[in-house]
Amino acid sequence: MFYQIYNRGCPSNFQGLEPSLLFCMIYLSEYLLQIIVLYIQFKLGPRSFIPKCFLPKQYNYYRVLNIEEDYEECAICLTSLIEDPFDQQVPTDKLILKQAMQTPCHHWFHPSCLRSWINIKMQCPTCRSELPPLLE
Ligand SMILES: [Zn+2]
Ligand SMILES: [Zn+2]
Structure with missing residues (x-):
């Protein structure tokens, strides 16, 4: 220059x-x-110049997890979905319902894990199918 x-x-x-x-x-x-x-x-934000009608539909990943049911572990951090390693504010024994994230391909993840994953890659960590943008 x-x-x-x-x-x-x-x-x-x-x-x-x-x-x-x-x-x-x-x-x-x-x-x-x-x-x-x-x-x-x-x-x-990086997409602020694009009109809303051209942006892909956002998807709500949040689901309520019933800890009495048996879920697979989070494929990102490999710990149980019931315990969130990044959310230690509430002790596990006091929780009855806990929020988790489920992809359209029916795979479960911790919200903190999937959020940081989506920032890097828009693919499911388990089956590699395309992920829609996260609902803000
Ligand atoms: Zn996790
Ligand atoms: Zn998947």
């Missing part, structure tokens, strides 16, 4: 190119526009 600005902005550049204020203004405003777009995406 600075090389181009030097070539077209410095009156005595070593390539001997004629300085052009218009070129420098267009060149710098292009970078400024990119910075503004990145800032808006950082503040409002």
